[in-house]
Amino acid sequence: MSNKEEVTEKLVINKEWCKGCGICVSFCPKNVLTLKDGKVDIADIEKCIECGQCELRCPDYAIYLRGKKNEK
Amino acid sequence: MPSAIVNEYFRTKKLPQIWCPGCGHGIITRAITVALDKSNLNRDKICIVSGIGCSSRATGYLDFDTLHTTHGRAIAFATGIKLAKPELTVIVITGDGDCTAIGGNHLIHACRRNIDITAIVFNNNIYGMTGGQYSPTTPKYDKGTTAPYGNIDKSFDIPGLAAAAGATYVARATAYHANLLISLIQKGINNKGFSLIEAISDCPTYYGRKNKKGDAVDMLEWQKKYAINVTAASKMPPESLKGKFIIGEFKNTTEPEYTDEYQKIIDNIGKE
Ligand SMILES: Cc1ncc(C[n+]2csc(CCOP(=O)(O)OP(=O)(O)O)c2C)c(N)n1
Ligand code: SF4
Ligand code: SF4
Ligand code: SF4
Numbered sequence: 001m002s003n004k005e006e007v008t009e010k011l012v013i014n015k016e017w018c019k020g021c022g023i024c025v026s027f028c029p030k031n032v033l034t035l036k037d038g039k040v041d042i043a044d045i046e047k048c049i050e051c052g053q054c055e056l057r058c059p060d061y062a063i064y065l066r067g068k069k070n071e072k
Numbered sequence: 073m074p075s076a077i078v079n080e081y082f083r084t085k086k087l088p089q090i091w092c093p094g095c096g097h098g099i100i101t102r103a104i105t106v107a108l109d110k111s112n113l114n115r116d117k118i119c120i121v122s123g124i125g126c127s128s129r130a131t132g133y134l135d136f137d138t139l140h141t142t143h144g145r146a147i148a149f150a151t152g153i154k155l156a157k158p159e160l161t162v163i164v165i166t167g168d169g170d171c172t173a174i175g176g177n178h179l180i181h182a183c184r185r186n187i188d189i190t191a192i193v194f195n196n197n198i199y200g201m202t203g204g205q206y207s208p209t210t211p212k213y214d215k216g217t218t219a220p221y222g223n224i225d226k227s228f229d230i231p232g233l234a235a236a237a238g239a240t241y242v243a244r245a246t247a248y249h250a251n252l253l254i255s256l257i258q259k260g261i262n263n264k265g266f267s268l269i270e271a272i273s274d275c276p277t278y279y280g281r282k283n284k285k286g287d288a289v290d291m292l293e294w295q296k297k298y299a300i301n302v303t304a305a306s307k308m309p310p311e312s313l314k315g316k317f318i319i320g321e322f323k324n325t326t327e328p329e330y331t332d333e334y335q336k337i338i339d340n341i342g343k344e
Contacts, residue, residue: 005073012075014074016088017087017088019088019092019093019094020093021093021094021287021288021289022094022287022288022289023094023288023289023292026289026292026293027248027292055075056099056102056250056251057099057247057248057250057292058098058099059089059091059093059094059095059096059097059098059099059102059247059288060088060089060098061074061075061078061082061087061088061098061102062088064074064075064078065075069076069077070075070076
């Protein structure tokens with residue numbers, strides 16, 4: 001398991017598991033995400049509406065909402 | 073720590089998974105765990121069985137009682153498990169090749185028997201694991217390693233095949249339509265009988281590259297653009313459905329289930 005997680009107030013991203021496919025970036029309705037050096041990166045967290053589309057379609061489980069269920 | 077769903081239902085030590093970047097199999101595998109989570113079943117009474125293929129590797133990542141079997145035989149193993157222990161919820165994970173080529177006979181007879189198994193077919197229109205040979209669901213004229221000039225076989229409509237053979241719950245969604253997929257899998261699990269859910273996946277590495285379909289994002293965009301829900305489709309003129317494919321629930325009926333019928337025989341013989 002990886003410990004290279006990036007925790008923001010809304011989302012958690014795990015660059016170690018990310019394969020840079022761009023699916024989350026393309027289907028995010030608010031353009032919150034981008035790719036940087038072949039990995040997912042947060043461009044503007046303010047715009048995130050916590051819809052969970054990124055978590056729903058990430059094939060690598062490398063991005064998810066921080067929401068209640070996912071809180072440690 | 074990964075998300076709650078992944079942490080709960082995946083063998084996280086085996087992650088990251090081995091699938092190619094953007095492979096839809098990862099999306100579908102997660103959808104299955106969400107559907108199981110929502111189904112509120114006893115975790116110890118679930119068995120997940122797969123065959124061989126990229127798709128069939130999913131069982132290795134899932135933290136349930138799982139069985140990774142031989143190519144084409146997932147449904148055969150699952151049938152044995154269900155008959156030996158009818159109280160189990162038995163789920164099959166299989167590919168289009170695994171399920172409809174080498175395993176095609178197991179599929180049609182499981183449908184015919186209406187045995188209480190839920191099969192989720194990861195359809196990426198190709199043999200991914202072995203390098204892109206065409207499968208029974210490769211669209212006509214599309215290319216594969218074994219069809220460099222185009223495949224001349226007509227492709228299977230898997231839900232149509234399953235429904236005609238006698239499956240009592242039949243549905244289709246895509247990796248893009250993952251929320252729909254989750255609800256259809258849940259309904260399939262609830263059905264007491266043979267349920268088949270086709271999950272359209274994407275294989276950017278072989279099917280995508282050989283057929284100039286772009287990357288994973290392009291392939292999911294295609295799913296989004298060309299899928300029409302069955303309810304909407306029923307109200308549309310046939311010519312407007314050209315080039316589109318239908319998703320949603322196709323069949324949901326109740327018929328006697330195989331292990332119940334078998335139990336009746338056992339009970340009757342006991343009385344004699
Ligand atoms: C008896 C047998 N025949 C052939 C193979 C080689 N083989 C392994 S996976 C596979 C096809 C996989 O295609 P599919 O089921 O569609 O899964 P995908 O890899 O595309 O997810 C084949 C032909 C095998 N392992 N065993
Ligand atoms: S939760 Fe929704 S809005 Fe926020 S990054 Fe993910 S897809 Fe974009
Ligand atoms: S969908 Fe997942 S693997 Fe793909 S770029 Fe986004 S975080 Fe990375
Ligand atoms: S070869 Fe295709 S099906 Fe197999 S992991 Fe790669 S993208 Fe997925």
